Amino acid sequence: MPRWETDFGAEGGLFRRLRAAAGADWAGYTWHPFVRALSDGSLSLKGFQTYLIQDYLFLIHFARAKALAVVKGESIQAMRDKAAAVLAILDETKLHLKYCAEWGLSEADVIATPESAETVSYTRWVLDRGLHGDILDLEIALIPCTVGYGEVALRILADPARKVAGNVYQSWINTYGATDYQAMARAAAARIDALGESHGGEARFAKLAADFAEAARLEQRFWQQGLDAGGGIVGNG
Structure with a gap:
């Protein structure tokens, strides 16, 4: 069994059950x-470049969603953890702008770009789930992003068609394949398992599974906008 099927969440836990239920969407x-x-x-x-710009704009709303998780947090420790996550994401926006500059995108270019329909639909949906639900609803909407990128990196690293030498996108692959990111993704999946136990995940499974799958579909559209903007897959760099 490949690592991405066993590294995130416990066997029988809520995260793996949601991932399995999402099937083709995931x-x-x-x-x-x-x-x-x-x-x-x-x-x-x-x-x-299109993806990088929209990912920066996405991060802003990701920080807002994490701030909402402070409000929805089930304990003082959860509130502290989510507050720290907000600050970490805000710091990440600065790093992201520096990374964009390495790809020929100035801060002014990035900030002046409007949010795409894909970015708006995804981020507002996440905020809506958090505003109208509890902490489990919000974190189910967020988890496909966090853990999904960890799985993406593992899939790429195991890909027999991967270009190892001279792949201009290796720095991106390295970011999400790194030990620290993988550890964060595993911890996020474990939290979903724990919230499933404490917040009645079994009784709510059908709705949670629908939200998880919807987030996966929104992630697909987020990727697709990059392909569409670039005219499809047209060659390295």
């Missing part, structure tokens, strides 16, 4: 043509 997200193009280096530069 696979379509974590092994999307955009991801495969990162792996073999065939993604167009324009496609990657």
Whole structure:
């Protein structure tokens, strides 16, 4: 069994059950043509730049969602953890702008770009789930992003078609394949398992599974906008 099926969440836990229930939606997200193009280096530069800009705009709302998790937190420790996560994401936005600069995108370019329809639909949906639900509803909406990127990296690293030498996207692959990111993704999946136990995940499974699958579909559309902007897969860089 591949690592990405066993590294995140406990056997029989809520995260793995949600992942299994999502089926093709989850696979379509974590092994999307955009991801495969990162792996073999065939993604167009324009496609990657489009993704980077929208990912920055996404991060802003991701921070807002984590701030909402402070409000929804089930304990003082959970509130502290989520407050720390908000600060970490805000710091990440600065790093993201520096990374964008390495790809020919100035801070002014990034900030001046409007949010795409895909970014708006995804981020507002996440906030809506948090506003109208409890901490488990909110974290189910968020978890496909956090753990999904960890799985994406593991899939790429195991891909026989991966371009190892001279892949211009190796720095991106390294970020999500790194030990610290993988540990964070495992901890996030474990938290979903714990919240499932404490917040009646079994009784609510059908709704949680629907939300998890919807987040995976929104992630697919987020990838797809990069491919569309870049004219598809047109060659390395």
